[in-house]
Amino acid sequence: MNSLHLDGVAVYQQQHCLLQALDLTLYPGEALTVLGESGSGKSLLAHAIMGTLPAGLRARGQLRQGSQTWPLADAANRRALWGQQLAILPQEPATALDPTMRVLPQVAEGWRGEAGSAQAEARGQLARLGLQAAQRHYPHQLSGGMAQRVAFAAATLGGAGLLLADEPSKGLDNRACATLAQLLQQHLADGRCLLTITHDIALARTLGGQVLVMRGGEVVEHGPASRVLQQPQHPYTQQLLAAEPPAWPAIAHPAPGDWLLQGRSLAKAYGSQALFRNVDIDIAAGERVALLADSGAGKSTLGNILLGLTRADHGSVRYRDGLPRTAWQKLYQDPVQAFAPHISLHTALHDVLQHCGQPLASLETLLHRLRLSPGLLARKPSQVSGGELQRLALIRTLLLQPALLFADEPTSRLDPLTQQDTVHCLLDELARIGCALLLVTHDHALAGKTTSRQLRL
Amino acid sequence: MAAITQHGLARVLGQRLIQALVVSLLVATLCFVLVQQLPGDMAFRIAAGRYGYDYVDAAAADAVRQELGLAQPAWQQFAHWLQQLAHGQLGQSLVTGGAVLEEIGHHLGATLQLAAASVALALGLGLPLGLASGLRPGGWADRLTLLASVALRALPPFLLGLMLMLGLSVQLGWVPAAGHGEDGNLLLPALTLGLGLSGLTARIVRDSVLAVVQSDYYRFALTKGLSPWRAFWRHGLRNIGVTVVAYAGVQLVLLIEGVVVVESLFAWPGIGHALVHAVFWRDVPMIQGCTLLLAWLFVLLNTLTDLLCLAIDPRGPAEP
Known part of the structure; x- marks a missing residue:
């Protein structure tokens, strides 16, 4: 196949430019990766190419291959290319699969050739990805990595020459990320084009090829x-690279104090599947402990058991006397889901203030220290960025003066810069009130920097 | 998969059977207690129901009291009735002396006919309107159905019924105002019940269409290269169906609440109509029979909803 050219791609909202005009060439077999923090306009690029921009946004420029051109201003002219020449690998594969349809038909319908051979082609594709056994499964019966491969099979069965991957590694654990990188490399090895949009620098490094760094809708650096x-x-770019956990400077951790919590011979199983058995865990006041494991190993469940949110099948948890129930707090993975969607942030936080009888001033101090504008409170949770919302969620727990904060993958959905910022805020605030941290994560580097002790499940 | 479905089926039916038993007991008890609380001399009212008000005196009322054992303590009467129920008998009407089961049997057909016509009307109106609203949120169909459904839900059925009667029958003379057995008798009561249900159905359909069309899997289906029509057929309908059936099934309770009022208003000889008359004549077994039947109808509708959900959604019933 020929290389694809993008001439003067830009995105506007009325007169306001969200993505500055840029020229790109995609060569078959060579990855092009767009890096940048959330809100840098990098997803708009994928939507502009695909013709799926949200209402109110206009694209300019054109897509060119050989002698054919497609002006991007007219979104409809690329619909005929969907599946055959343009394909998009969805974010969060688990939600991109129809929950009521088996795997095989979902993949087979991506076939754009002769209808009779769709099933056979889909079977072949699934077999190549090691999914023969999952053909008759429903999406809820798949693990994260399997769902990723099914979505890849469905997106690429039509044989599209250009695959657009928009934040494909968001919310995936290490193993699923490795699978993803393999799939994308395979796609390149078949002599096709790949445009990946991500904030995952490790993925960009694995894919190689060209890298484009974007900030505020503008390309700041472009090269191999x-x-x-x-x-x-x-x-x-230097700042972005320094924000990766392995590049962080060492963080000083406070010395642990008296014991706070003791879990003894804990075990939990779901149905016939045992998650863990005979786990002993001690956490001291002010201590920072990480729980490391792949997804599905039960690390969140263990954290919930320690907090008393889930009952263990065996074993017991002892808490230090004299602490109120609210001293054990949890920070959730997805801040958007941790807030009631239609309640303003003002109400959400003031309810907590009222409950714990704290003055308004303590909320204002926290907002100020975490560099959040008080004006944000007038908004709904969906109207602030992920990093801001996670910091607001942190404030919500801090108001309750916790003795232990269980942070369940608190930054896995944030870009590296926002992650670094959020983690530093978190550690500073916990040190200030002497609160212990139990961090659940699959990122070894992050665990190594943020905690003084790591436990593997 | 077959094993899961069978397991699900058994669970749904088992749960509903228990529910039917509990509901029967509760409804029967409540009914009995409430009827005992009604003002006035029960024996007098029953005698009036039998012989007419002009021919009733204290002696006639006493005779009725003796005959029906109304002087017994209430709990004895109730225990007696429960005993009968356990043998599958609903007792005799105090007024006509006929078996309650037979009397209700006459009425059940009429009620089912009315209910079926209303549901057909509600779906016929609600589904297309809901689809049109969901596919174009904020469009004219959406705004219109929102307004209509709020208005229809806010109007109590008797008021809506009266308005329709005044408009279609008194003013326009298209259909008879009330009654049974003539052509067009069914239209007004069915319209009254159906319109109320259709507004709600349209909103439920609208919301689930919108949720599905905006879902990740629906967008992914489109970018896989499926035509909009094929994406809707393959990924839209079933997912929309799951929500619509689950919610609409619950809303069918409106049908049961509406049947009583609407049947009385239009003199439609169904169970609701019979119930109102039975209350008027203090015909306790008849009241209990009618309410029990309506309660069973409710459980039956819920069971059908569950089974339909089970058939549509391959994931099986939610774990408790």
């Missing part, structure tokens, strides 16, 4: 991955 990711020129 080996150069951009090794010797970044632009200060923003």
Whole structure:
């Protein structure tokens, strides 16, 4: 297949430019990765190419292959290319699969050739991805990594020459991320084009090819991955690379105090599947402990058991006397789901203030310290960014003066810059009130930097 | 998968059977207690029901009291009735002396006919309107159905019924105002019940269509290259169906509440109509029979809803 050219791609909201005009060439077999923090306009690029921009946004420029051109301003002219020449690998594969349809027909319907051979093609594709046994499964019976492979099979069965992957590694654990990288490399090895949009620098490094760094709708750096990711020129790229947990400077941890919580010979099983058995865990006041494991290993469940949110099948948890029930708090993985969607943040936080009898001033101090504008409170949870919302969720728990904060993958949905910022806020605030941290994560580097002790399940 | 479905089926039917038993007991007890609380001399009212008000005196009322054992303590009467119920008998009407089961049997057909016509009307109106609203949120169909459904839900059925009667029958003379057995008798009561239900159905359909069309899997289906029509057929209908059946099934309770009022208003000889008359004549077994039947009808509707959900949704019933 020929290389694909994008000439002067730009996105506007009325007169306001959200994505500045840029020219790109996609070569078969070479990855192009767009890096940047959330809200840098990088997803708009994928939607502009696909013709799926939200209402109110206009694209400019054109897509060109050989002698054919498609002006991007007219979104409808690319619909005929969907599946055959343009395909999009969805974010969060688990929700991109129809919950009421078996795997095989969902993949088979992506076939754009002769209808009779769709089933056979889909079977072949699933077999190549090691999913023969899952053909008759429903999506809720798949693990995260399996769902990722099914979505990949469905997106690529039509044989599209250009695959757009928009934040494909969001919310995936290490193993699923590795699977994803393999799939994308395989796609490139077949001599096709790949445009990946991500904030995952590790993924960009694995894919190689060209890298494009974007900030505020503007390209700040563009070049071969080996150069951009090794010797970044632009200060923003340097900042982005320094925000990866392995590159963080060492963090000083407070010395642990008296014991706070003791879990003894804990066990939990769901149905016939045992998650863990005979787990002993001690946490001291002010201590920072990480629980490391792949998804599905029960690390969140163990945290919930320690907090008393889930009952263990065996074993017991002892808490230090004299602490109220609210001293054991949890910070959730997805802040959007941790807030009632139609209640303003003002109400959500003031209810907590009232409940714990704290003055308004303590909320204002916290907002100020976490660099959040009080004006944000007038909004609904969906109207603030993920990083801001996670910091607001942190404030919500801090108001209750916790002795232990169980943070369940608190930054897995945030980009590296926001992650670094959020984690530093978290650690500073916990140190200030002497609160212990139990961090559940699958990111070893993050666990190594943020905690003084790591436990593997 | 077959094993899961069978398991689900057994669970649904088992749960509903228990529910039917509990509901029967509660409804029967409540009914009995409430009837005992009604003002006035029960024997006098029953005698009036039998012989007419002009021919009733204290002696006639006493005779009725003796005959029906109304002087017995209330709990004895209730125990007696429960005993009968356990043998599958609903007793005799105090007024006509006929078996309650037979009397209700006459009425059940009329009620089912009315209910079926109303549901057909509600679906016929609600489904297309809901689809149109859901596919174009904020469009004219959406705004219109929102207004209509709020208005229809806010209007109590008797008021809506009266308005329809005045408009379609008195003013326009298209259909008879009330009655049974003539052509067009069914239209007004069915319209009254159906309109109320259709507004709600339309909103439920609208919300689930919108949720499905905006879902990740629906967008993914489109970008896989499926035509809009094929994406809707393959991924839209079933997912919309799951929510619509579950919610609409619960809302069918409106049908049971509406049947009593609407049947009385339009002199439609169904169970609701019979119930109102039975209350008027203090015909306790008849009241109990009618309410029990309506309660069973409610459990039956819920069971059908569950089974339909089970058939549509391959994931099986939610774990408790």
